[in-house]
Amino acid sequence: MNRRWKLCEPNLEAVEALSKYLGCHKAIAGAMVNRGIREPGAAERYLGPSLADLPSPFTLKDMDKAIARIIHAIQARENILVFGDYDADGVCSTALLTEFLLEAGARVFFHVPHRTQEGYGFSSQHIRNPVLSKKIQLVITVDNGISSHEAIEEAGQAGVDVIVTDHHTPSETPPPALAVIDPKLPGCPSGLDHLAGVGVAFYLCIGLRMAMREQGLWPEGKEPNLKHKCDLVALGTIADMVPLIGENRILTRAGLEIMGAAARPGVKALLDVSAVDNSTVSAHDLAFRAAPRLNAPGRVDHANKAVELLLEKSNSRARQLAWEIDALNRKRQRMSEDLYHSALSLLKSDHDLKGKRSLVMAHSGWHPGVIGIAAAKLVREFNCPVVLISMDKRTGKGSARSIPGVDLYQALQACESQLIAFGGHAQAAGLTIDDKSIETFRGMFDSQVLEKSTERDFERVLTIDYSVNPMEIGPDFANQIESMAPFGIANPEPVFISTEVGIKQGPTVGRGHRRMVFHSGEGNTKPLQAIWFNARDQLVPSIAGAVAYRVQWNRWKDRQTVQAIIEGIREG
Structure with missing residues (x-):
């Protein structure tokens, strides 16, 4: 996936002041300034969020x-x-x-x-x-x-x-x-x-x-x-x-x-079946492991099972419910993968993307519980807003997903005359539509996407927070990054860039994940361990012109090491 690298340019005076006040690395201060955290008081509240700060x-x-x-x-x-x-x-x-x-x-x-x-x-x-x-x-x-x-x-x-x-x-x-x-x-x-x-x-x-x-x-x-x-x-x-x-x-x-x-049997059981250690659970774990399982009953069965799990007081009963939900999640995964490939086939045979900025597809065989997942996957594939509609006789239930630059709710609101009902957010929405309205809606929706977006909205962008020497990265740096968590929308995990980086390749592990080490060549600094996920076919030079990466603690059993998660490598 080719992405345009965008290096942020935070105000250097603000970075210097924040770094000095907090006693943190300038790269950390720069990442905070990029997120609108400029004043010492705001920085302290950001790094130490407290329930006492909630408004009435x-x-x-x-x-x-x-x-x-x-x-x-x-x-x-x-x-x-x-x-x-x-x-x-x-x-x-x-x-x-x-x-x-x-x-x-x-x-x-x-x-x-x-x-x-x-x-x-x-x-x-x-x-x-x-x-x-x-x-x-x-x-x-x-x-x-x-x-x-x-x-x-x-x-x-x-x-x-x-x-x-x-x-x-x-x-x-x-x-x-x-x-x-x-x-x-x-x-x-x-x-x-x-x-x-x-x-x-x-x-x-x-x-x-x-x-x-x-x-x-x-x-x-x-x-x-x-x-x-x-x-x-x-x-x-x-x-x-x-x-x-x-x-x-x-x-x-x-x-x-x-x-x-x-403390809660249901959440502990949910984390266990999601292979998440509750003592180190992160927002990423919830988003990509626990939440899909909690969503699964409502998609392919009945959501009551998920509510019962969260309310359950018995550890044994919670474990039983969690395993049942995990089985439903595996069913959901199979269904959503099949629907995704069905949508791809329909796209290749019946749709012309040329000149369009959105995808609107309808089919009578799609399960309404998993069309949102397939729509999100198509958004990642084509980097444009996607609406998938499950038809039942003459009425369709649709799920829509979008890219950051296009507000779905506004676009659907402008197409309201063609919809029976709709609702949702800027990035995810649902709708109900009559089959006779789909073609008109497809044209209107695409026109709205074109009108409310720019060419830049459809670019894949890797936003980079700050330039840093990888040999300066160690446990203290990783701890400072962790203090910025939880990460998610509007508070993304910081990405850093280093230039002229010496790289020693290691083995390929898992499904094409490549291990490597950043080194300075001077022999007096500890090398930085790194991994590039899903990079089986990527070329890795011995000296990279630039490397973009995130920094995390890699925890395994009783051991932990600082690790760079590579986002991209460019030759000199």
């Missing part, structure tokens, strides 16, 4: 209304339904709020819809079951609900109140709920619009705990420690690929710490 939950619009209604429901012994979503964010949100309400003494049930049988979100079909069948008096949606206008209106007519907690972009008119907690609502002063659905649910828990404390409603010793629930927040936040900045960073760091203590 009451900055979220309608929080006071929601809390008053929930407290009334608890005291009146009303039946409360937590209505979630079938993805990992929705599953974590459902488990979080259900567990908290149970601890608060509520009569609470949860419902996560079946992806193919019920579809996304709180809808009219749910009024009869589970709302009326379980004699529910209060529904609280998590990670959905902002577009459920019809269902919420019908619930009101049936005498059932609805509180919406969501983080998706609302339409011009908010739903007619008793309270709508969504940081993306116009007029919401919170500044928390980067939260995942589980983050919004967590803020509701914070506010409810505060209000119940003020009213003396917690029995002595029964008030829950919300930090212990940050494992769920971290897992849902990472899985939903929201920016790891501000509050998301604080909550994720706390959650990773809680996972290290192996």
Whole structure:
């Protein structure tokens, strides 16, 4: 994969000042300045994120209304339904709020819809079951609900109140709920619009705990420690690929710490089947190992199994559920790989990419639960927005994925006349469409992508933070990098560049991974171990003109060494 190398140019005075204040390497200070961290106070908060720095939950619009209604429901012994979503964010949100309400003494049930049988979100079909069948008096949606206008209106007519907690972009008119907690609502002063659905649910828990404390409603010793629930927040936040900045960073760091203590049987079992050591778990581990497994039940079976895993208190039962989920994930992998190759075949036979900036494909044999995964893989392959649509008779369910420079939600909004429904984020979205509208939608969507992007948006770019001598990299440098974690969207792992690097090749390991060593040739400095993943056919010169790489601790059993993860090598 050819990528244009882009070397950042941070303000050198800011780098010098930050390096001196923190006592860190200039390359580390440069990486922080590139992420907008310039002032000492901001740097300290960035390196030491604390739950104490979270803003008040009451900055979220309608929080006071929601809390008053929930407290009334608890005291009146009303039946409360937590209505979630079938993805990992929705599953974590459902488990979080259900567990908290149970601890608060509520009569609470949860419902996560079946992806193919019920579809996304709180809808009219749910009024009869589970709302009326379980004699529910209060529904609280998590990670959905902002577009459920019809269902919420019908619930009101049936005498059932609805509180919406969501983080998706609302339409011009908010739903007619008793309270709508969504940081993306116009007029919401919170500044928390980067939260995942589980983050919004967590803020509701914070506010409810505060209000119940003020009213003396917690029995002595029964008030829950919300930090212990940050494992769920971290897992849902990472899985939903929201920016790891501000509050998301604080909550994720706390959650990773809680996972290290192996306090929750379900999360520990999930990490175990994902081959992740909970004592060293990272955001990368959650994103690429744990989250896909947690998503699998909702894709190919029923997400209830994932909620049950997270709520399970028995270690043995948690292990059993985790292995069942792991089996579903293997099934999901086979299905998504087959669908990906099917899409490639359809692309080669029926589609002409020339002059287009997007891919929109529809097929009746595609499973709706895995089209999003295949779409993401096609985005990586072709570096353009992709929409895959699973057809069922005359109606299609679609999943869309995008590249950083193209906002999917805005593009779909401009195509709204051709869609039955749509929703999502800038980088991932879902839609429903009539088969007669697909060709028109394909043209409109491609026009919107062209209009809202530039040529540079379609380039593959490797952003490099700072130039550094590899012989200066050692344990202290690796520790300083680790202090910048967790890494993810908007807080990527730093990439460094070194020039005129001596390289001694080592063996090829695994599936074409090449080990090597950076050396200075002077004999008085310790060489830097390096590995280049998936580089079987790459040429490696004895002296490279430039090497781009990340720096990590390589931990194996009781040993750890500093290692460079190569992103690219250029000859002189």
